[in-house]
Amino acid sequence: MKSRSAAAPFGIWMALFTIVPLAIVVWFAFTDQNGDFTLSNLSAIGEHAGAFGLSIALGAIATILCLVLAYPLAYSISRVSERAQQTMVMIIMLPMWMNFLLRTYAWMSILENNGFINQFLRLIGVLGEGQSLPLINTNGAVVLGMVYNFLPFMVLPLYSVMVKIDRRVIEAAQDLGSNGFQVLFRVIFPLSVPGILSGITMVFVPAVSTFVITKLLGGSKVMLIGDIIESSFIGHGANYHVGAALSLVLMILILICMAFTSLVDKGEDEGGMMA
Amino acid sequence: MKKIVLFLLSGMLVLSLSACGNGQGGEGKTPQSNVTLNVYNWGEYIDDEDFRVNDQFTKETGIKVNYKNFTDNESMYAVLSSGAANYDVIFPSDYMVGKLIRENMLAKINFDNVPNFEYIDESLKNPAYDPQNEYSVPYTWGTVGIFYNTKYVDAADLEQGWDLLWDEDYAGKIFMFDNPRDAFGIALAKLGYSMNTENPDEWQAAYEELARQKPLLQQYVMDQVYDKMINEEGVIAPYYSGDGIIMMDPEEGNPDIAYFVPEEGTNLFVDAMCIPANAQHKTEAEMYINFLCRTDVAKANAEYIGYSTPQTEARAQLDPEIGQNPNFYPPEEVLENTEVFLTLPDETNALMDSLWMTLKK
Structure with missing residues (x-):
């Protein structure tokens, strides 16, 4: 009884700010301007199939890059002294205290044709006068923006799982003759899977639905699904119904991706057990 | 129907806000100085450094100003139409004024309370978006033109007018508006069509140009x-x-940048002051609008914002470098060839948005 009443505020919060808004999204997605039931909003999805595909592709690439970068980083943080851990986690968190837009703007001036990188390359003679590497306004720049902005969301769950791995388990593996490689793949990796999963979720979801990054780093020539959803709410011909339908489909697509990941994880888990 | 749902949702927000607020709603009528005026304006669109317009208004009248910013007309409209907030003074642009009037979202201004309206330039009174001039007072105005860098752009190329934005010699060095109305406006002007056309073929042609x-x-x-x-x-x-x-x-910018208005004609835009229909402090809102039309205030704002002021006295007192600068106050022949954006019908807006999204595929 006690624990149930303690959960009441959260229940109210959930109802007000998760369930009610979700219900509104669903309601808008299946109605037209007059409030009548319709499926026509969903037909807009065909029009934006390209944007969906590109968003998922870029989001997936960014997520994989985050994982590749964050995994060794999180592991090395989890293996140092507690004091050093605190400092390193702090350093990972530090950029997040700055506004997201500001950080993305900063990347703009790093990647521009007359930005830091190109100026530096010209200074050391790699590039001639007036030459520049095409860094800004590319899909690569968009992925970079995503990786930079969402990396902490991958590092932190990985770290918090890894720091709980009992050192003795690793030592036992070593005592039983495992080399470093085997320790990593047979012991540490299986034990860190929950962290990997929540990291993937926390990076992939915002990466797929991101907007603004495309505008600032991608040159705004191609819209990702996040940009399209934004403009269907505040564009000139704003149509909340289409926007809601697109959001709904995006949510379902993300759910499917997540289900797929956890399925893969289960398969791996069992394989790991048996081996 | 959609408004009802949004209203319910925003109602919760408003409830939670007013619960911790100071209960300003009830005490509006007589003691004006106890009122807090809710003002919703563009970012960087009022002098808050030297003259400190809002502080000055509070000092003179005792009316506090709760000043909030928006980034574009559409997001302002979204906030306003959701009913999530109560504003007393807003600053929509021309076509948005027309849209708000059409949807009965504006209150008629009592011009007896805005005597400084007499200083507003006659040519900006009774605009097409508010033909009887009942709902709006111009705040700033300007034109759309082309900025170019004189170091790299050949002066002879300017003859092309809007075609300069399509000149292959400058490929990769050209920027374009990232909003459909301005981008299509330019393409339509280039083709010699009205920027307010409702003809789908002309929009299609403009799309081809942008593509x-x-x-x-x-x-x-x-x-x-x-x-x-x-x-x-x-x-x-x-x-x-x-x-x-x-x-x-010359210091923070780039002195090599120059500006011109293509001869094919361009958009003249006006950002106006309006009072939403649901404003709670209408009289005080009119006082505020009148205050912003006062010569010293208008001058301070014109100097700070940089957009052209419709207040003739204030303009006359500006540094001639600005007040007589044809970039900011174009000569008659340029002004004659301008068009103000009007509110487009829903179908045209929808067409524009879908063409814009196709463009960005």
């Missing part, structure tokens, strides 16, 4: 254009005349 232009662009931009032009990332960009103050500033 042809896309590969030549470095990118679509809005306010990033300042940095990009100043740092010479690109050399040609269409933008609002008033922003020249920032871009051409």
Whole structure:
């Protein structure tokens, strides 16, 4: 009884700010301007199939890059002294205290044709006068923006799982003759899977639905699904119904991706057990 | 129906806000000085450094100003139409004024309370978006033209007018508006069509032009254009005349940047002051609008914002470098060839949005 009443505020919060808004999204997605039931909003999805595909592709690439970068980083943080851990986690968190837009703007001036990188390359003679590497306004720049902005969301769950791995388990593996490689793949990796999963979720979801990054780093020539959803709410011909339908489909697509990941994880888990 | 749902949702927010607020709603009527006026304006659109307009207003009248910013007409409209907030003074642009009037979202202004309206330039009174001039008072205005860098752009090329934005010699160095209305407006003007056309074929033709232009662009931009032009990332960009103050500033800007208005004609825009229909402090809102039309206030704002002021006395007192500058106060023959954006019908807006999304595929 006690624990149930303690959960009441959260229940109210959930109802007000998760369930009610979700219900509104669903309601808008299946109605037209007059409030009548319709499926026509969903037909807009065909029009934006390209944007969906590109968003998922870029989001997936960014997520994989985050994982590749964050995994060794999180592991090395989890293996140092507690004091050093605190400092390193702090350093990972530090950029997040700055506004997201500001950080993305900063990347703009790093990647521009007359930005830091190109100026530096010209200074050391790699590039001639007036030459520049095409860094800004590319899909690569968009992925970079995503990786930079969402990396902490991958590092932190990985770290918090890894720091709980009992050192003795690793030592036992070593005592039983495992080399470093085997320790990593047979012991540490299986034990860190929950962290990997929540990291993937926390990076992939915002990466797929991101907007603004495309505008600032991608040159705004191609819209990702996040940009399209934004403009269907505040564009000139704003149509909340289409926007809601697109959001709904995006949510379902993300759910499917997540289900797929956890399925893969289960398969791996069992394989790991048996081996 | 959609409004009802939004209203329910926003109602919760408003409830939670007013619960911890100071209960300002009830005590509005007589003691004006106890009122807090809710003002919703564009960012960087009032002098808050030297003259400190809002503080000055509070000092003179005792009325506090709760000042909030928006970034574009559409997001302001979204906030306003959701009923999530109660504003007393808002600053929509021309076509948005028309839309708000059409949807009965504005209150008629009692001009007896706005005597300073007499200083407003006659040519800006009774505009097409508010033909009887009942709902709006112009705050700033300007034109859309092309900023270019004189170091890289051949003066002879300017003869092309809007075609300069399609000039292959400058491929990769050209910027374009990242909003459909301004971008299509330019394409329509280039083709000699009205910027307010409702003819789908003309919109389609404008789309073809924009699609042809896309590969030549470095990118679509809005306010990033300042940095990009100043740092010479690109050399040609269409933008609002008033922003020249920032871009051409000899110290913080780039002195090589110049501005011209193509002869084919352009958009004249007006940002106006209006009172929403649900405003709680209408009389005080009129006092505020009148205050902003006062010569010293209008002058301070014109100097700070950089956009052209419709207040004739204030303009006369400005530094001639600005007050007589044809970039900011174009001569009659240029003004005659301008068009104010009108509220487009829903179908046209929807067509524009879908063409815009096709463009960005």
